[in-house]
Amino acid sequence: MTANTPLGDFLHTRRSRLRPEDVGVPTYGERRRVPGLRREELALLAGVSSSYYTRLEQGQSQSASPEVLDAIAGALRLDEAERRYLHDLARAGRVRTRARRPTPERVSEPTRHLLEALGETPAIVLGRRSDVLAWNGLGHALFAGHVDPGAPEVPGERPNMVRLLFLDPHLRELYTDWPSKAGAAVGALRLTAGEHPEDAALHALVGELSAKSGEFAAMWADHRIKPCTVAAYEMRHPLVGSLTVTQQTLSYGPGPVIVVGTAEPDSPSREALTLLAQATARPALLTDARTPSRVGRG
Structure with missing residues (x-):
């Protein structure tokens, strides 16, 4: 029987990744038909009965205590983010909540003032589903300059960065290592799904992307x-060429986050950001922004 709950699916996926030799389980040279640990082996490592773990993975039990979940997380060698996600899934399974459309997300005045203060640093404000709630001029120019700059101000037209990553050719070309950036975006969206299982808009987004992008569907199922x-990405910007930008997510508790992009001081990438800022302020510079003499390689 296959897993039929998010909790069971997650447990099955993580169990299949662990090899017996990784956790000291002897195999005595036997050939295995499926990769990863068997359920009874994982249960033994976690200190729970095989039948109980099987029911949990198959979605027949939603009563796992925090202590049991921690024991299973340890056996699966989950990191802190994965462990938190496991607890979120178990809690969602115990407390059935009806999907609902959450209160619209808004940008506070202090956050808008911060965006203005970061004028020479690209910055965007993202909601929990990666909707762009606001951006400064350089943030718009760096991350999605082809999108209407006023779109974030209209709730029904707000760009969604995960949707753009998978469905917009511009974003696919923007990142040299697109799979790494896309995987990070899906991983963050998974965490949100665990924290907010009742979010109908999030379910709709996942359904849309799963239907339209096989790559998203595969990453989500994983x-x-x-x-x-914090992560550094090499970007191929259509106006200023190649540059490496460190993207940092600044969070101040529940609510939207601010993503800022920085480059090493006195580097070609920093020079490219400076030129992009100048080009954004003075469009006449766009005509020769690609010339090697103006911008180095990041």
């Missing part, structure tokens, strides 16, 4: 968990 905090 149950990858990855909080987006």
